[in-house]
Amino acid sequence: MKIEITPIGYVKNSRAKIEDDNWSEVLSEIVLNETIIPESLNGIEEFSHLEIIFYMDQVLDEKAIPQYRHPRNNLQLPKLGTFAQRNKNRPNKLGLTTVELIERNGRILRVKNLDAIHGTPVLDIKPVMKEFQPQNEIRQPEWTREIMKNYWKK
């Protein structure tokens, strides 16, 4: 089974190359395609946060497979499966991040903390509701601290 997806827009920001860290430095715009009615964003200003699903088109096809490897190839970290990681080398090349909505202007959303480079196709935008957040405590392994240390750092 193959599924065909069409981007609804793209990411506009100052980061042209793939980089691992310091994403909070980057302010982004999500620009909807001309084919999308701008009214499809109406009411979005009432939400503080959005979930963005995007397509990491710069990932090489030969790396977009289910794997079992050390996160960031760091041999100090345990060997782990693709679906126990959030890294970009994954089947379907789908990215997903919760961003903070700063402003909506017609077909354009200005957002904070979107970890996608300039030109990345956007596939969907969903408003964050408390009822869809984890309803009990989040548990995660220690190695994630190492990975995330400088991720959002300015």
Added chain:
Amino acid sequence: MKIEITPIGYVKNSRAKIEDDNWSEVLSEIVLNETIIPESLNGIEEFSHLEIIFYMDQVLDEKAIPQYRHPRNNLQLPKLGTFAQRNKNRPNKLGLTTVELIERNGRILRVKNLDAIHGTPVLDIKPVMKEFQPQNEIRQPEWTREIMKNYWKK
């Protein structure tokens, strides 16, 4: 631009038909396809929650467009854009939910609170990390309370 996506697995549960509410009654399994190495799930047990991206294949093509309408066609609620809602009638038919991981068994994940019906193709699985959660208070409009009232109810 068209993007081709291949499901990595599918949802197995007791809910065969599209329904709006009472999703916490449903316990689901995510079954990885035979083409995916089971090691790609290794380490996932150390996370309490996962984000599941799925493809709502039962949504009619003519409804999978950017819209501007009353949530659940309830005229008491304000008219809103597709991207200010989480409903299933949206371009690309992408669903996204944070689930609780109960157990992993080979290629199978048992999860709670997955709001997808039986047979739904799964496109990606990502572990939830605190660092990817909203870092400040979530703000959302009053109408969402009405929509979510019975959503997770047992």
